[in-house]
Amino acid sequence: METVGRLAGVSQVTVSRALNDPKKVSANTLKRIQDAIELTGYVPNMVAGALASKRSQLIAALVPSITNVIYSDLMQNFIDVIRGSGYHVLMAETGFSQEEEQAVLSTMLSRRPDGILLTGIHHSAGCKRMLLGAGIPVVEVWDTTESPIDVCIGFSHIRAGEEMAQFAFERGYRNAIAVSAGDERALRRKDAFCARFAKLTGTRPDAICFESGATIERGRNGLARAIDSGFRNGLVMCSSDLLAHGVLIEAQSRSISVPGDIAVMGFGNQDFSAFTLPALTTVDINRKHLGAQAAEALVARIGNQELPEKCIDVGFQIIPRASA
């Protein structure tokens, strides 16, 4: 900046102004400064800027997994919007565990982010303490709660599970089995589904749960295990479209007709879900909208705006297709 200033015949401070608030500088000197920047190839140093201004222009985003489209899709839109507001995103994986989340958060905070995006509403006491200590806006996505740390944007997994059961019941299914990934939110949907389905039909569905994430392979394996345990007819409720797709494939390989013999419901309405055979009945979450809204909420909170509601429920929508 010093160099640029000398070239333009002004002081270093004026260069700083020209960059951060151009209208505070006369058109004439602004031009000279821009030329000098062009000439020298000067690149601003945001770490110095961050130190001086106490604004890092950095957002920390903690997601369970970046390879899971569910989250990367959300992040893509989040990042897009947040970058439009001049921020950079420090992204990290927390792997569905609160301990990992806390460890990651602690190193993240040393970057002095201006805001934080968290996935889910269950965080360790240590996490909450650190967040409080940091004193920065926090947005929790992908779930709802009455008592968010700061604000939360998502949907009710319990209601989602319940409405899946209601849908299944209304479509005439009286027997069901659940195939679920091992993460806490998937299990919550599964439990809500089973409970409501039991209430409606009188029989509580069995459940097949995997330790970790959803894959097509586990979906195939899930149906195989269901069949082994005697499941022949009814609805297979899957905690994700990936599992459901696997169920579809396994059914086909065993010449089990869908939805003739068994019906299948997924969750997430992924890109492929309209194009499986048969097309997958699933639950749509508007992930792009969710990501964008989370970004906007965060930017607003960083600007010290109060949001109309502490907790925004973006809802979900059951998409009936051929599989159930």
Added chain:
Amino acid sequence: METVGRLAGVSQVTVSRALNDPKKVSANTLKRIQDAIELTGYVPNMVAGALASKRSQLIAALVPSITNVIYSDLMQNFIDVIRGSGYHVLMAETGFSQEEEQAVLSTMLSRRPDGILLTGIHHSAGCKRMLLGAGIPVVEVWDTTESPIDVCIGFSHIRAGEEMAQFAFERGYRNAIAVSAGDERALRRKDAFCARFAKLTGTRPDAICFESGATIERGRNGLARAIDSGFRNGLVMCSSDLLAHGVLIEAQSRSISVPGDIAVMGFGNQDFSAFTLPALTTVDINRKHLGAQAAEALVARIGNQELPEKCIDVGFQIIPRASA
């Protein structure tokens, strides 16, 4: 740090030492400092540290897309390893365009990253100039070249396409069609495949190319268009497993037998590829290894080590399964 120091009865510098190089401090004072840190809830400020030491401990990573498993899988391992070395990753999407890459890079550089991960080997002149100006290590992944900016780690897309053709020829296929996504590397594989297949059989395969990325939907659409244009028998070469999976589904929906009527090859060996019906013949890239190796190379270069080779070819491997 000042406060922590006072509490522990030492100066600020000693606290800094205790954090960065504990063995430079006596066990006694170290203990007192750690207690003081615990008591105050002190969180180090890496932005100040970065400014003072001129090491940001930040790596910028530019990938075409974070929703594409191909890249997010690579990034997952890259981030894992890089975090193990004490760095944070600043990740951004470049969307397959050189202009976007340059725009993103320019804002990234103002964070003064210690190193950069780039995807591919084709970058705008502006990019190269900025990179040279930054004077930091650069690792280019997912491709190979004789003249990398700094070091590159990947595989030859041309050889991959050629070996796919060779494989198809040896399996007895004499007719083929290519279905490709629109990105430059996919097209390079497609062109190499078509050229080699033509050389081997005397007939150059037609190609169906999409403007943008691969999806199952486009795979289905690709086969539909192939059929419309008269394709009845032979191999469908797909630029990715996602497209191939779509082809498989479309074939099934039309009662076209695979590999009886048509054969299908994918690329990428994704999680699901062994579990489609039939299982997908594809090309495996060891993405986890690639990500880890890129991270290690970057860390080594940041430590001013010279690598034995400027360009590391991690190769690829054709995985023969039932579909071709």
Added chain:
DNA sequence: TTGTACGCGTTATCAG
């Protein structure tokens, strides 16, 4: 082993 003095490249405050 510990402390002093200084500088990193900006922004904020105040004065002109």
Added chain:
DNA sequence: CTGATAACGCGTACAA
């Protein structure tokens, strides 16, 4: 509209 000066919180060099 512009400039001087003082932080920002830490690491480095050197001295003790």
